[in-house]
Amino acid sequence: MLEINMDDVIAVVQSIRAELIAIAVFLVLAIVITAAVNRHTVADQATRKLAHSTSWVVAGIAAVVSVTMMLTGPLSNMITMATAEKHELSAETIDKTNKLAVDIEREGITLLQNNDGMLPLAAGNINVFGWASTNPIYGGTGSGALSDAYDTTSLLDGLHDAGYKTNDELTKFYTDYRTDRGVIAVTSADWTLPEPPASTYTDSLISDAKDFSDTAMIVIGRVGGEGLDLPTDMNKDGVVYNDNSSDYKDFPEGTHYLELSQSEKDMIDLVTKNFDNVTLVYNGANAFEFGFLKDYPQIKSVLWAPHPGQAGFEALGEVLNGTVNPSGRTADTFVKDLTKTPNWNNFGAFQYDNVAEFEVESARGTRSPKFVDYVEGIYVGYRFYETADDEGLINYDDVVQYPFGYGLSYTTFDQKMGDVTYANGKVSFDVTVTNTGDTAGKDVVEAYVNPPYVNGGIEKSTANLVAYEKTKELAPGESETVKIEFDDDDMASYDYQNAKAYVLEAGDYQVSINENSHVEIDSATVTVPTTITYDSADNTHNGDATVATNVFDEAEGDVTYLSRADHFANYDEATAAPTDYSMPDDVKSTFYNNGNYDPTKFDNADDQMPTTGAKNGLRLIDLRGADYDDAKWDQLLDQLTFDEMDTIIANGGYQNAAIKSIGKVRLSDVDGPAALKDNFTGVSSIGLPANIALACSWNKDLARQYGETIGDMAHEMQVSGWYAPSINNHRSAFGGRNFEYFSEDPVLTAGLAVEQVLGAADRGVYAFTKHFALNEQETERNGQLCTWSNEQAIREIYLRPFEEVVKASNGKPQAMMGAFNYVGNTYASAHVGLNQTVLRDEWGFKGMLETDYFSGPNYGYQTADQAIRGYTDIMLATADTTNHVTDHSATSVIAMRRAAHNILYTAVNSWRYEDGQPDANMPAWKIATIVADAVLGVALAGLEALAVARFLKRRKATAETVAAAK
Template identity: 85%
Template sequence: MLEINMDDVIAVIQSVQSGLIVIAAFLLLAVVLTVAVNRKTVADQSVRKLTHSTSWIIAGVAAVISVTMMLTGPLNNMITMATAEKHEMSAATIAKTNKLAVDIEREGITLLQNNDDTLPLAAGNINVFGWASTNPIYGGTGSGALSDAYDTTSLLDGLHDAGYKTNDELTKFYTDYRTERGVIAVTSADWTLPEPAASTYTDTLINNAKDFSDTAMVVIGRVGGEGLDLPTDMNKDGVTYTDNSSDYQDFPEGTHYLELSQSEKDMIDLVTANFDKVVLVYNGANAFEFGFLKDYPQIKSVLWAPHPGQAGFEALGEVMTGEVNPSGRTADTFVTDLTKTPSWNNFDAFQYDNVQEFEVDSARGVRSPKFVNYVEGIYVGYRFYETAADEGLIDYDATVQYPFGYGLSYTTFEQKMGDVSYANGKVSFDVTVTNTGDKAGKDVVETYFNPPYTDGGIEKATANLVAYDKTKELKPGESQTITIEFDDDDMASYDAKDAKAYVLEQGDYRISINENSHDEIASATVTVPETITYNTDGNTHNGDKTVATNAFDDVEGDVTYLSRADHFANYAEATAAPTDLSMSDDVKATFYNNGNYDPTKFDNADDQMPTTGARNGVKLIDLRGKDYDDPEWDKLLDQLTFDEMDNLIANGGYQNAAIASIGKVRLSDVDGPAALKDNFTGVSSIGLPANIALACTWNKDLARQYGESIGDMAHEIQVSGWYAPSINTHRSAFGGRNFEYFSEDPVLTAGLASEQVLGAADRGVYAFTKHFALNEQETERNGQLCTWADEQSIREIYLRPFEEVVKADGDAQAMMGAFNYIGNTYASAHVGLNKTVLRDEWGFRGMLETDYFSGPNYGYQTADQAIRGYTDIMLATADTTNHVTDHSATSVIAMRRASHNILYTAVNSWRYADGQPDANMPAWQIAMIVVDAVLGVVLVGLEVLAVRRFLIRRKSATMVR
């Protein structure tokens, strides 16, 4: 989701262009008349003066009418949002939310290394090195940015509150060097990593530090945000940063953003040369390269502290002292060399070389279609590394530094797996977790399955997370029994080639509880006696309403996908960078953007025009709590006019619009994966830790509280819809929005995101789960980016979290589409995605919204195509191509369906919980009416005065004669 930026400005200017032209034309006419009607052309002074006065009064009337039409037309919704009443959060809610933020970070901080039991460390003096210690990362940028309206707990604050005294001389050294981090904005970035050159540390500074404490902490920070992925090549054109010294490059040729800069290396060299006990804190959201740790035995302990929000750093000091026992687990795999990941060569936007006919000229310049290939198929993250190791393709220990699901504790645990039962399609067993150490702590139960695999058959990974849970805090010697249960079809694979359906193949399935994706604790075997194909109405996969069958044959493209066959024999070929940069003629034939999309070509002559404008007397409030298919909905929808439906559909940016005739009030929908952020009024809520921190907790209870907290804050600031959670997949460590996405694993993501949505829904707030779908990179996300992937990976990896969220919440919901194309079709217009899968298979009831709508600037968004592609509402703040232009029966049917979905979601929100909400006229409209009335009186008065003077002059002239 975009914040207000230049696209908004351009869109607003475009939307009022005709009104401005009218005003300019009348002003020009007045000037022409004033100049033309002079002494040479009109001798009669009274006529000349009346003409002058009247021409300017007419220009004034035209200006008033035009401005009023602009205000009540294209600018109406934007001004209404900008002038809406501002609501403040209560002190109690602020305190409660901050406490939750600390609780999340307490369990999200992950202990990656703890040699010699260096941690916990008793409170006392500690030297904190690294410029990031004075300017840490609290959240992402763009829609993930936090409000500055609330107090923020800094990293050093967290240490001080835990009883540590930090070296003020070092802190001053860093703040004197620089106080601000480079700006990472939606369309541009300064990737500078401020870090004083090692040569600038004086001997006195280092000696004083050694006198201050024998322990050092080093802080490394990395930022990410909306609109830009992290640089995979710091010397690539377009990547901007400033070196910290003229003596060397911070990033020599071939280096990327997720490894140490030269200044950081030199600083660590300096610290480890002077201190034998060093704690490293990584403050970032993206999996970092930690291979350098083997060269520094002085670095005893490593903590990963993901984005903590505004209060979460309070937890860092608590974890350091041992007041809190770390229980975080990695939500991604940390590898030693990110350039050797399967997606490395295909994480980018590749320019087609033969698509001149689809170029669009926008305010951002000429733009043409690009593409990205999801070549790794289902082998994303740990699924690849575990399977590749089992197949002998990689040396696991040399490749993987920290597995998925990995994390250390200050205590030890024992997990005992009970007998596994398999009956009536359910796999279940108990796991008894016992704290065998001497400190209280929490443990995570991770359950994986390894399915039977036939060489060359359906692609399958050898490790697949299937269920997880987290214990309560267990005291030393205390035990807790956790029941694990899941459906056998959770182990099914999608066969896109033969069955064209989900298939649970017969054979032995190893069910294991693990320390992490790699290290098994115990296992048992479940035998599926015969193959089950989920391809009949009475036997659908995972409770699907209709049979899941191929819906993405058009998305696979001409791509070689990674296969496990013959021990990943095609690895080199499949994972190589693309060499064919041409769009095929078949793909071109059905590629549409604003330059060639004509809705009338897709009209169905057999469609019958629905009823509009009926007077049935039904109000929206009458439908609250009624089924989506209740006949009363048809009566309500019959009442809507074309213009009412169009206004509701077109003006969905940060709101959904009012319809006075049915008692539909304007509802506020706002940004923020970690907060609620009204971009127009400036009102924001407290910023919670980013979803990556929540993912590292592996705690569904905290996720539910997260959603409930969002709901509570929404009530206080009068918000109905939350543009979150963001649940795309960490396909690459360089994803710019990995901070707001959860994980590389769809099951971990699904469990936590579902709880967030349910928590918000419990408060009557509809969550716009986003970005639907295949929006795993920011690079050229709105540049007509064609995303190619195979159906199995689409369903098993990228759609799985969305599926679970939809099925977890049977109430009215919302979903936000993605900027990218799915294959060669804009995501918000892909019928297979938005109808076949989302609505027919999963049973989604609610509204589907586009991502930020800037049709002329992006070149491919149009409401006509979107509503026919089963999207309901345009996230637009100004009039562009967001209005429906086709008035055919086919179009009106789509508008009626879209209006149904929007209204169903709206009436079941908390704003309608206590009956019909008040719908007062916005204050600005009242002011406009008053001003218009006053100006009208003034203009009429002026014209009357001009005529009277004209008559007086005429009379005087007659008397003289």
């Protein structure tokens, strides 16, 4: 999703271009007539003055009509949203939300290192170093940005509230240096990392600091956001940042954003030379390179404090002093060298060199298709590192700093695995967790599966998270028994080359409980006696309504995918940078954008025109609670006209529109993911911690509370739809939206996202789970980005969280948001296989699917005609562009009818309709427009009447003068 930006401005101007031209034309005509009708061409003064007056009255009428057409036409929805009544949060809800934010951050903060038991640290004096300590990261940018309408707890506030006194002299030193960081916006960024050069720390400043306390904290911060991925090369053209000194470059050649800058290195050198007890706090969402820690034994403890929202920093001081025992676990793998990850050479956008025929001109210049290859296949994150270690490709300890699922505590736990049973398609066992230390705390039970692998067979990782649970807080010596249960088809793999279905191969499956993805606690063997292929109607995978078989063959492309065969023998070939930048001819033949898509070419001559405009007397409220397939839906849909269907399909930006004839009121849908943010009224909710913090908590109960709290705030703000949660994958540590996406693991993501969606749904709020699908990068996301991946990876990694969210809702009304990118060579929001075959037919999704932000002329490939035929229902558009349906054929109207059904089914089952028909008063601005038009109409008519009267008076006077002269 986008905030209001230049694309919005351009789209608005384009949508009112005809009206602006009309005003200009009549203005010019009035000027021309005024100039032309002068004493030299019309001697009669009365006629000349009448012509002058009438021309300007006509110009005025044209202006009034044009402005009215703009206001009631292309600008209507925007003005309605901007002038809507503002509904603020209650003090009670603000307080409750802030408390939840702190609870999430308490469990999201992850203790990565604690040598010599440095932490917890008794409250007292502490020196806090690092410019980020005075300007920390609270959330991401873009649609995930937080509101400035509410109080924010700073990092230093959190320490002070926990009883620490921080060095004011250091704080002043940093705030005097700079008070703001570089701006990271949707379309541009300043990646400057303000950090005073070590040479600017005076001897007295350091001396005073040593006198103040013998303990130091260093804060390192990294920001990310929508629209731009984090730079993989800080010296690449287009990357903007300022060095902190003219004596050196902060980022020498070959360095990236997720490693220390030179100023940060120098600052750490300075601090560690003067302090032996140092805590490092990393305040960021993206996995950072911590290989430098081996060089600094003085840095004894390391805390990862992900984006805490507006109140979450309260938890940092509590974790530091031991009031809260950290229980966070990493949601991603932290490696020592990010340049050696399998996707390093294939992250970003690569320009095709032979696609001139697909170039489109937009307000942002010429756009042409690009591509990205998901070469690593299923070996994403820890799945690669654990398998590569087992296959001998890597030495694990040389490569991985902190495994996935890793986190330390101030106490110790013992986990005992009970007997594992496998019966009736379910694997189940108990895990008894005991606090064996002397401090209360929570633990996480992580269950993994290592399936049998045949060399050259179906690709399988040696470690696959299959289930997880978090304990309650356990007192010293206290135990809790956690039940782990999962279906055997959760251990299946997708065979896209042979069976073209999910397959649970016969053999021994090692089921384990682990401290993290790498360290096993205990395990047992589950034996599957015979191979099960999920390829029949009475034997589908994971409860699919129809058999899951290959849908994405065309998205595989001509790509060599990483394979475990022969100990990853093809690693170098598969992970190399692309060498062929040409789009194949067969791909070209079915590539569409706004330059070559013609809906009439895809009309079906056998389609029969549906009924429209019938008088069946139904209102939308009559369908609340009715089944999706209830016959009454057909009667209601028969009532809709083409224009009514087009209105609700086309105008889906931050709302779904009203349809007066059936009592459908306008509903408000607003941005997320960590808050509710109305970009038009300016009203926003409290910002909760980003999803990366929730992911590090591994706590499903907190996720449920998160969704419920969003729902509660939505009620107070009169909001029905929430543009969240965002559940794409952390394919790369450099993903710009990793703060709002959960994890590199689809199972961890799914478990938490399900609870968020169900929590919101419990309050009658439909969550737009997004971005569907394969939207793992921001670079050229709306630049006709062809994303190539194989079906196994698509299903097992990238679609898995979406699948779980849909199935957990059990067919109840839902919403989902598409992605900007292409899946293979087809725009995601027009991909029939994705949006119909998989989403609706296999998973049973019922509800509305919306595009991501719609700016067809600016992006060059979005059109409502193609989207509705691709089983997308509603356009996230705020201005009239290519978001209206142009084809009036039976094929098109059938697609419109289906889309309207999905939108209305979702809308009527939202909380706004739970007490009957909502009020639908005419917006105040429309009433004002009508009044203004009437007043101006009367005024202009009066002016013309006055002009005519004066004309007649002058003519009469002239006639009398002539008569008298005779």
